[in-house]
Amino acid sequence: MAHIHIFILTALLLLPSNLHAWTGKVIGISDGDTIKVLHNRQQVKIRLHGVDTPEKKQAFGNKAKKFTSSMVAGKIVDVQETDKDRYGRTVALVNVEGKSLNRSLVKSGYAWVYKKYCKDSFCRDWLKDEKRARKQRLGLWQDPHAMAPWEWRHKGKDRGIGQTGFHGNTSSHVFHKPGCKHFNCKNCTLEFATRAKALSAGYRPCGMCRP
Numbered sequence: 001m002a003h004i005h006i007f008i009l010t011a012l013l014l015l016p017s018n019l020h021a022w023t024g025k026v027i028g029i030s031d032g033d034t035i036k037v038l039h040n041r042q043q044v045k046i047r048l049h050g051v052d053t054p055e056k057k058q059a060f061g062n063k064a065k066k067f068t069s070s071m072v073a074g075k076i077v078d079v080q081e082t083d084k085d086r087y088g089r090t091v092a093l094v095n096v097e098g099k100s101l102n103r104s105l106v107k108s109g110y111a112w113v114y115k116k117y118c119k120d121s122f123c124r125d126w127l128k129d130e131k132r133a134r135k136q137r138l139g140l141w142q143d144p145h146a147m148a149p150w151e152w153r154h155k156g157k158d159r160g161i162g163q164t165g166f167h168g169n170t171s172s173h174v175f176h177k178p179g180c181k182h183f184n185c186k187n188c189t190l191e192f193a194t195r196a197k198a199l200s201a202g203y204r205p206c207g208m209c210r211p
């Protein structure tokens with residue numbers, strides 16, 4: 001008799017509901033902080049709450065994506081919705097096998113704590129994790145000049161207008177001035193305050209924008 005009750009109770013708990021916590025299978029990784037989860041036969045795009053991983057075109061963007069993939073791809077995850085973002089995406093805390101994906105990204109140096117949106121009490125612990133990762137030069141912190149993705153996105157929007165400084169291409173070692181179409185290129189992730197600093201770092205001026 002007790003077994004039947006437990007069965008009914010469990011069945012009720014598993015019924016689709018409007019609760020903001022649910023379980024689903026990860027069917028896609030868009031980037032380090034955005035995944036697709038199958039829930040009630042529907043694909044839900046989820047933006048991880050409180051963290052920001054490097055953009056695809058930024059250094060470590062791909063590595064952040066790989067990290068997320070290694071943690072959750074194809075797995076069953078617990079999704080705790082916290083919000084909807086301005087693109088209508090579900091913002092959530094994601095747990096896999098009892099571990100927080102959001103926090104793991106920060107701990108391993110693949111994400112910044114998104115301070116602007118991380119206002120919960122646990123965010124303070126996450127910031128400590130970020131500090132530790134930075135100190136240990138984990139992941140993206142191997143680059144001491146790592147630019148926060150929100151700054152990077154902002155710079156991309158007004159490509160060079162009103163900007164100072166130069167962007168060095170870490171692969172070709174060519175540097176560009178604001179306004180150049182290569183200013184925010186894939187590998188143009190290193191910033192120099194002055195032309196002289198770029199030159200002394202061994203970077204060559206771009207032939208097109210002639211910085």
Ligand SMILES: [Zn+2]
Nearest residue numbers: 176180206209
């Ligand atoms: Zn240039």
